[in-house]
Amino acid sequence: MEGPSSFCASFLTIFLAAAAMTAPAAAQTAGNGGEAASHWLRCGALWDGRADKGSAVLQGAVVIEVRGNRIIGVSAAERAQPTGPVTDLSGLTCLPGLIDSHTHVLLQGDITAEDYDKQLLKQSPEYRTILATINARRMLSWGFTTIRDLETEGAGYADVDVKLAIERGVIPGPRMQVASRSMDVTGAYPLLGYAPQLMMPKGVQEVDGADGGRRAVREQLSHGADWIKVYSDRSYKVMPGGVLDDIPTFTLEELKAIVDETHRQRHKIASHANALQGVHNSVEAGVDSIEHGGYIADEDLKTMVKKGITYVPTLYVGEYVAAGRAKEGATVWLEMRDIHEQTFRRALKAGVKIAFGTDIGGFDWHIDPAIEFGFMVKFGMTPEQALHAATLSGAELLGWSDRIGSVEAGKLADIIAVEGNPLTDPAALQHVRFVMKDGVVYPSLDGGAPAP
DSSP, rough: OOHHHHHHHHHHHHHHHHHHHHOOOOOOOGGGGBBBOOOEEEEHHHHHHHTTOOOOOOOSEEEEETTEEEEEEETTTTOOOOOSSSEEEEEEEEEEEEEEEEEEEOOOSSSSSHHHHHHHHHHHHHHHHHHHHHHHHHHHHHHHHEEEEEEOSSSSSSSHHHHHHHTTSSSSEEEEOOTTTTOOOOTSSSOOOOTTTTTTOOSEOOSSSSSHHHHHHHHHHHTTSEEEEEEEEEEEEEEETTTTEEEOOHHHHHHHHHHHHHHTOEHHHHEOOHHHHHHHHHHHHTTEEEEEEEOOOHHHHHHHHHHHHEEEOOHHHHHHHHHHHHTTOOOOHHHHHHHHHHHHHHHHHHHEEOOOOBBTTOOOOHHHHHHHHHHHHHHHOOOHHHHHTTTTTHHHHTOTTTTTSSSSSSSSSOOEEEESSSOOOOGGHHHHHHEEEEEEEEOOOOOHHHHO
């Protein structure tokens, strides 16, 4: 007789099979000799994202030729001579598929500790994985053709399975890089505050000591993680002068060992570091990205530039959780909003690499993550800089600059189209009307799935 876990696993298999049957067909058709025939997109305007352009002005009407999963070329509309099927996007602006470098498809919001604890205690990993497949499809519908998912929050290596199901065409979703379990030191990460005799689940892999860190890196990579992620600080408070202080988690020795082991195995490492000491230790250890970075000292910004460390600021989520966490007693989150804005402005002025990331999953999955663009522009970026953060800068962070991030010949056919001009109105990016990933067109969700 099947137990509850077996039943959930069976249900998940049926769900994924059904999702595969409803996945959209490729936009192109096979030609002679089994080769894919070309398909053309007629765009009213184009922002191609190419780094060599350096222009904040849209190109006029163009026709993009797509064959298989690649872009063959881009031509001015008046010179193009399509010889096959054409998709008319003449009323829309085309641009590269967007990249969100900080997501959590297995998390459904965690304003308060109760929100988080309920998910780990009352939702099985199988159920959470089913929700993750819906969230992945939402991201695609919003125009995010690539994401970096930064840990499962207690759901083990379920993100690896979601990624593989997408890659194999079982379910629709964005291209993914995943960080699986993440790491923190003993006693520093939820679930916390329960009776000591209870063995509670944890949202991370607890790791202590340099050798323990190396062992955890090896274990996670062996199970399919693409990235390693560490939590480098906790317990924030505002010091005189607006400095956001913290309690660092790992020692510098521990962090250096984890970073070294990750890089030795040709992978990258992200650090959740929100304040003074966690950021400093992470930068000194040589991580590849700082996540959140509510406060970063000027000297650490200089070191980030020198070492090429990317800043993924996740601005909107801080605004989203602040009131709820303050109501629970953590009023520091209200002060952190202004500190974060000033840090972002200083990082931009210092020339730090900035990649677009939202931390969606930390906020509700019915909110379009493109809302982040408005905050980036409000805090000092031009709309074009914000778009570059979500295209070429994201591609560079993921090590995929040769395949995604711009609309040009040879790149993967990740193309979206929006109403209006995103170079003058960032809110246009919340109105995606066309999504192509890998040469396949995906219909919109018409409002998305019901709330879990």
